Amino acid sequence: MRKIYKKTAIAAIFLIGLFSACSLEETNPSTVDLEIAYTSPEGFESLINYCYDALYYYYGKIDGIGAMEMGTDLWVSESKESGFTMYDSKMNTELGTLRVIWNGFYATVNYCNTAIYYADLVADYSEEQKNAKVAEAYFMRGWSYLHLVEQFGNVVLRTEPSSVSGIDNYPVRSTEAEIYDQIISDLKFACQHLPLSQGAERGRVAKKAAYGILAKAYLQRTRLGESNSADYAKLALETAKELIDNQSTYNCALYTSDGTKSGYSKLWDGINNKNNPEFLFLEAIDHEGFLNPDGDNRGRTRQYYLMDLKTVGAEWGTAEKNCAWYSRANDRGFKPTKYLMTEIFEPVMDPADTRFGETFFTEYYNSRWSDFTISQTLVDKYGKDQSLVGKTIKNTAATYFPGVDHYFGQTYYTVNASGNVNMLDSDMDGYLDGISVFTPNYNISAAEKALLPFLCVDPSDMYDASGKWVSAETSTLGTYYKECYPSMRKFSSLYWIYNNQKWQGDFPILRLGEVYLIAAEAALRYNNDQATAAQYLNDIRQRAAVTGRASEMTVAQAGVDLDFVLAERARELAGEQTRWYDLKRYGKLTTAYLAETNPDITTFDQEKHVVRPIPQSFLDAIANPDEFGSNGY
Known part of the structure; x- marks a missing residue:
């Protein structure tokens, strides 16, 4: 197995200009130096590797858990991430976790922008090889902006590397629709050009990841309330069906039940973790040499x-x-x-x-x-x-x-x-x-x-x-x-298990089971097709049944509506860092809904808590903080 996150001296050059999103004090290296570094396949692939770095700090880590899973109908905490779990006074522009999220995703965007900018200059690549490699950067940029727009709303849309565009002292927000246009464009490029498989290189994205995240992005966009929202639901359904109907082509599958164990149980068996056909996009953990961005410091989810x-x-x-x-x-x-x-x-x-x-x-x-x-x-x-x-x-x-x-x-x-x-x-x-x-x-x-x-x-x-x-x-x-x-x-x-604190399994970011749920929800949002929605829901529900009891898990199409799908997503995905975005898409981030389902949350303000504060470190670094705004915090 190739260690795709190994850091090289060439890629280290890029660190100098990395955080232009949050500082005015940087000095960028010349583009001539970068052209020398990134026009060879070795240097370019090192840059592509860096595009994956940030995901290690969000999945299975408290920063991502707080931002993506807490403050919902599913979880309570008295002691952890109270800004996210309880919407208390710690949810403000100084919250350190927000700085980690903002800087990390914008760093990924900048890596990806750099790779996309220099891709045409790489020597010794055929057109097909170049597109297959740069498609990873398009995918990671789309994935990063999906998080940024959901966490922070109408943020700054950047498609050029800071080494080319220079420091932006007067950033201007883009609309959420413009950001989603870019997300969808990037992911469509990835669908077209990524290979069907990355072979033994676990963690590198292939077509199945691109189709899965594209379906997720189409569905999430329906929350914008645009006049053509049903069209995006239709696209989400069609994209999800591409994966569901062609699982052998894309090398993915749901586990099925047998006489002793449900398919859902097999999904979480340790023996299946490192070669799991249901994991479409994953955080691949090197458990041998610990060549991860944070070494062996993994597997904290269960601890929290x-x-x-x-x-x-x-x-x-x-x-x-x-x-x-x-x-x-x-x-x-x-x-x-x-x-x-x-x-x-x-x-x-x-x-x-x-x-x-x-x-x-x-x-x-x-x-x-x-x-x-x-x-x-x-x-x-x-x-x-x-x-x-x-x-x-x-x-x-x-x-x-x-x-x-x-x-x-x-x-x-x-x-x-x-x-x-x-x-x-x-x-x-x-x-x-x-x-x-x-x-x-x-x-x-x-x-x-x-x-x-x-x-x-x-x-x-x-x-x-x-x-x-x-x-x-x-x-x-x-x-x-x-x-x-x-x-x-x-x-x-x-x-x-590595030790009492650390777990070295891979972490699924998107899996095929969620794609079935995306298809079911999209069918309802498109044209209230309860029959199609029930079909996909029953596929998921029956594979989770105790042996011999699948009939008890079968839902009639008349009983299927959007609220049922939302509950089904909780049953299937609890703890997998999806719930805050789900409630946002459903319009359930409201005072009334949280009072009903999570009465421990008493300070939720639906006028501002549907987005996060803009980090103070960014506001301090730009020349127009008052104009840019802090999202109401």
């Missing part, structure tokens, strides 16, 4: 969505340092809303839909390397039945050997993790003997919970009567119950 295994969980036998399956507990922060837990997902013990179980962990095990005894103190504190005093929670910690790595043909990591021994129900009570904490999304009666030999926290404990997360003020045990909730499972396969 983790319940308290360090204090509350530890009272019942969990141990943070032996819980590699779950990751570290000290970065806990994002937890599900009641709406996600009990309305998006069906709150029953044995659902036909496997997606809740594949999205979340609900069982946390004794991982102290010895049996754990329930004390009188615990029984009294949590209102347990007195018969549980002295009851043993079995140790589950053991050395875990994933076996043969089918990607490299060798034995992979050895990790110490909970959940490998004593995973039995010897006392036949319906629960594994090693469970310390259980956080289901369905309610269990108080009498039954009192008899369970572990801590059980269900929605009746997690949320107050208004649907907000409990607190010390609203519940006797609120201080403890507010730290107990299902944790993110999607990015936690033991197959790619």
Whole structure:
């Protein structure tokens, strides 16, 4: 596998003029120097490699999670990214995350502009080779502007590199329609010229990525309310169908269910992570040499969505340092809303839909390397039945050997993790003997919970009567119950555990399952074609069904509308950094909708919070900050 993100001395020349979007103090290298650097295939390919750099800082990282997934109907946080999660006073022009997003995407735009500008000067390329290579820059520029326009609204549209255009001291905003015109033009070029496959070079974009993101861009554009919005919905449907109807051509496929496992479960199996036919566009992680822009500092997503295994969980036998399956507990922060837990997902013990179980962990095990005894103190504190005093929670910690790595043909990591021994129900009570904490999304009666030999926290404990997360003020045990909730499972396969904190799996940015959802929504937005929408939705729903229960997942076309698709997107994509854009497209970023679905958000202002503040660092660097504006912040 080629390391496509390796940095070279030639590409380093470009760093001098990189951030013209946020500084007036730069001195750009001469275009003569750049022509020398980028007119050879080696130098040009190094520049193309740099176009991918920024995505490593948004996917699987808190900057991207906050901006793309938080502040929606799905998640709550008291401690992480409060500007994004709660729309509080930290959402202002000085917020550092916004600077990271702004600078990073504009840096990518500048790399791409440079590559596009010099492409015709590269020697030893045929026309086809040149177009195939520069198409990667067109794709990444379109992808970057898609984020910029959704995060910040009508921003500055730049199509020339700063080394050519010079510093822009008086930037002028383009309209959102003009920006979308450029996004669509760039992605259409990528669709036309990218190869069908990039071979063994995981992470490089091919035609399937371009078609997928183009379909996404067409659909997202419908939020602008243009007179021809239905035309863009039609284009989104046609573009999505190109992928769906020609999966073998584009080397992509949905996993299908078999007699033991749903297709959705296979999607998240670690053994399938590095060669996943459903991943259309991905952040490829080099887990051997750590030749990533940030080395081995990967896989933090699961850590941010983790319940308290360090204090509350530890009272019942969990141990943070032996819980590699779950990751570290000290970065806990994002937890599900009641709406996600009990309305998006069906709150029953044995659902036909496997997606809740594949999205979340609900069982946390004794991982102290010895049996754990329930004390009188615990029984009294949590209102347990007195018969549980002295009851043993079995140790589950053991050395875990994933076996043969089918990607490299060798034995992979050895990790110490909970959940490998004593995973039995010897006392036949319906629960594994090693469970310390259980956080289901369905309610269990108080009498039954009192008899369970572990801590059980269900929605009746997690949320107050208004649907907000409990607190010390609203519940006797609120201080403890507010730290107990299902944790993110999607990015936690033991197959790619590097250590207790880091996970080395690839991260899907766009996958084929979402393209089916794009097609379903586009069919409704184009001409309310419920039959077509139901067809695509049922393909997705049935592959997520428990074996033998696909019929329970089938939806009738009469029951399909846009709100159903939005809920289906939550079931399919929760935690995959899509939700804020979904709510924006649906017009659901409103005070009323968030009050209904996420009542913990109390300061949302629909007049300004549908876009982010312009970073102060940019405003300070330009000569017309008052004219440019800060998006109302």
